Amino acid sequence: MQTSVLLITFLAMGLVAVAFGYVVKRSGTRDEDYSTITRQGYLIRRWWMLALCAVGVLVSAWTLIPFPLQAAINGEARSVDVVAKQWSWEIESRSARVGETVRYRVTAADVNHGFALYGPDDQIVAQTQAMPGYVNELNVTFEQPGVYRVLCLEYCGVAHHAMTAEINVTEGP
Ligand SMILES: [Cu+2]
Known part of the structure; x- marks a missing residue:
């Protein structure tokens, strides 16, 4: 159990490091118009937020009603x-x-x-x-x-x- 947790942790850390390196490598000082991407991102974020709230409320209600x-x-x-x-x-x-x-x-x-x-x-x-x-x-x-x-x-x-x-x-x- 402990060994699996350790391996999973190292694997996850490796993935984060790879993603980080990729972003650093891809970043630059190019001037581009990001407004359409930004708008799309905000839209996704808003719906994602609402969906998470709905899931949170449902899970809380479901698990708290039979309060032990x-x-x-x-x-x-x-x-x-x-x-x-x-x-x-x-x-x-x-x-x-x-x-x-x-x-x-x-x-x-x-x-x-x-x-x-x-x-x-x-x-x-x-x-x-x-x-x-x-x-x-x-x-x-x-x-x-x-x-x-x-x-x-x-x-x-x-x-x-x-x-x-x-x-x-x-x-x-
Ligand atoms: Cu005692």
């Missing part, structure tokens, strides 16, 4: 208090059902921690800061059964790596 942090709550969410402290998690309930929405109310007892929830496939599902004096609410709708892991995502001292917990998600009503 504001996952819609279908019906009731169950509140679960979470307190982070050096170096463990105090989680009111360590189980949930598939399809259930849990509202984790996350705070910290000492220093800043990071509450991160990883799914059974080790992909991050949701995360929020755990801060003393604040309660951050994180709505999570569990979509697949299995063992979810809570890891601390904010370096909080020598045993930061040991700040883990498990949440069991099971199928059923």
